[in-house]
Amino acid sequence: MKYLEMEHVKKTxxxxxxxxxxxxxxxxxxxxxxxxxxxxxxxxxxxxxxxxERIDGGSLSYLGERAAWEENGTCIYAPKSELKRIRKxxxxxxxxxxxxxxxxxxxxxxxAPVSVDHVPKAEALERAEKLLVQLGLEDKKDAYPYQLSGGxxxxxSIARALALQPRILFFDEPTSALDPELTGEVLKVIRxxxxxxxxxxxxTHEMQFARELSDRIIFMEGGxxxxxxxxxxxxxxxxxRVREFIGKFQM
Amino acid sequence: MEFGQMVAxxxxxxxxxxxxxxxxxxxxxxxxxxxxxxxxxxxxxLRMLTKIYISVMRGTPLMLQLIVVYFSPYYVFGMKxxxxxxxxxxxxAFALNYAAxxxxxxxxxxxxxxxxxxxxxxxxxxxxIQTFCRxxxxxxxxxxxxxxxxxxxTLVKDTSLAFVLAVVEMFTAAKQIAAKDxxxxxxxxxxxxxxIFNLAVAAFMEYLEKxxxxxx
Numbered sequence: 479m480k481y482l483e484m485e486h487v488k489k490t491x492x493x494x495x496x497x498x499x500x501x502x503x504x505x506x507x508x509x510x511x512x513x514x515x516x517x518x519x520x521x522x523x524x525x526x527x528x529x530x531e532r533i534d535g536g537s538l539s540y541l542g543e544r545a546a547w548e549e550n551g552t553c554i555y556a557p558k559s560e561l562k563r564i565r566k567x568x569x570x571x572x573x574x575x576x577x578x579x580x581x582x583x584x585x586x587x588x589x590a591p592v593s594v595d596h597v598p599k600a601e602a603l604e605r606a607e608k609l610l611v612q613l614g615l616e617d618k619k620d621a622y623p624y625q626l627s628g629g630x631x632x633x634x635s636i637a638r639a640l641a642l643q644p645r646i647l648f649f650d651e652p653t654s655a656l657d658p659e660l661t662g663e664v665l666k667v668i669r670x671x672x673x674x675x676x677x678x679x680x681x682t683h684e685m686q687f688a689r690e691l692s693d694r695i696i697f698m699e700g701g702x703x704x705x706x707x708x709x710x711x712x713x714x715x716x717x718x719r720v721r722e723f724i725g726k727f728q729m
Numbered sequence: 730m731e732f733g734q735m736v737a738x739x740x741x742x743x744x745x746x747x748x749x750x751x752x753x754x755x756x757x758x759x760x761x762x763x764x765x766x767x768x769x770x771x772x773x774x775l776r777m778l779t780k781i782y783i784s785v786m787r788g789t790p791l792m793l794q795l796i797v798v799y800f801s802p803y804y805v806f807g808m809k810x811x812x813x814x815x816x817x818x819x820x821x822a823f824a825l826n827y828a829a830x831x832x833x834x835x836x837x838x839x840x841x842x843x844x845x846x847x848x849x850x851x852x853x854x855x856x857x858i859q860t861f862c863r864x865x866x867x868x869x870x871x872x873x874x875x876x877x878x879x880x881x882x883t884l885v886k887d888t889s890l891a892f893v894l895a896v897v898e899m900f901t902a903a904k905q906i907a908a909k910d911x912x913x914x915x916x917x918x919x920x921x922x923x924x925i926f927n928l929a930v931a932a933f934m935e936y937l938e939k940x941x942x943x944x945x
Contacts, residue, residue: 528852529851530848530851530852562854565852565854566854568852569852569853570852572845572848572849574845576843576845576846576848576849577849578846578849578864579868579944579945580867580868580871580944589863590853590854590855593855593859593863594853594854594855594856594859595854622943622944622945623944624944624945635849638853639852639853642853642854
């Protein structure tokens with residue numbers, strides 16, 4: 479089943495076309511990495527997919543349900559109540575975590591299930607504690623975000639997203655704000671999620687990681703998808719520009 | 730006059746001072762938040778209106794505002810002004826004035842919040858009101874507390890302006906005794922009272938700041 483489908487998506491910021499006719503569909507269980515130079519539109523694509531930005535053209539749907547579409551040349555979004563339901567399909571992990579600093583680790587993870595999804599407290603607590611163990615944070619549940627390392631904070635933010643049990647998890651450069659030492663622990667968590675067949679779309683600069691983990695890699699440049707394919711296809715015989723880009727990272 | 734007698738007379742004024750102080754905070758703190766919403770509204774006429782309101786309230790003397798609030802029912806609506814309206818007018822004018830200052834403090838706090846907090850909340854499914862009440866406001870309160878302390882301390886001393894509407898708060902009482910007995914003792918006593926009152930205010934605000942220092 480197609481979990482995410484974006485067709486002919488366009489996005490313009492002040493006459494600057496950041497996304498030019500992007501089409502992307504992601505199947506259940508697929509792990510898709512998006513790579514490309516900065517300014518290529520990777521993050522904007524993710525922000526459009528997660529509805530943090532409005533698209534100016536094309537369509538966006540989750541599990542066959544339309545969130546946005548084009549009608550007579552303008553883009554229309556589904557009514558608020560429907561969007562609210564559609565949003566439950568996905569979670570997003572930010573580059574700089576954006577944890578709630580005034581909530582403890584446990585509350586960061588539990589609060590949305592309880593106050594947004596109205597999950598009974600006991601059940602939300604059980605869920606949160608399971609996630610804490612899964613992500614190796616069981617001794618941090620009463621800590622506050624400022625007391626954690628970047629890697630721990632990012633793992634909490636992954637737990638926070640998972641607590642709502644999304645079908646798709648988006649990652650926006652999840653390790654870019656971390657020093658190399660802490661990158662590993664976050665990548666490990668993402669790898670474990672991939673092994674558990676979580677559907678994921680990951681914007682990343684970690685080439686080796688993307689290569690090992692992804693079912694498909696997308697190379698973006700100048701607001702378009704320049705190349706896409708399996709890691710073998712992309713790393714094996716890419717066009718010159720892709721080779722040049724990947725080469726820079728493998729030095 | 731006996732010292733005890735003087736304190737007793739000052740005491741009555743003291744109660745009025747404390748009443749003005751608490752009632753003003755009670756009304757102006759929430760009102761300020763509402764005004765700050767108007768000030769940040771996407772609706773341009775509303776935004777301009779609140780901007781003018783804040784500008785006038787901050788740009789004219791509170792003493793004049795007290796007089797305007799007191800006399801406007803008569804001049805604008807032709808209503809008869811009763812003596813009991815004097816105290817109400819004081820509270821009304823103080824609340825309207827302080828709300829303007831608080832509104833700007835709230836606005837500063839709200840606008841200083843990183844956009845990532847809103848985006849994280851949005852993706853997690855929090856509604857607009859939930860986001861504000863659960864995520865934004867608690868953090869804003871922590872950020873603006875030092876500015877609120879400043880305004881609150883100013884308010885303690887501003888209460889003496891109630892004299893223009895012949896509301897006998899402590900400073901008025903002290904002046905009356907001072908004039909009658911030709912001594913500055915009551916004025917000094919009043920000064921000591923304001924100082925102690927403000928020590929208590931500062932201590933309380935510090936306590937609040939400490940309470941909220943469990944996170945950064």
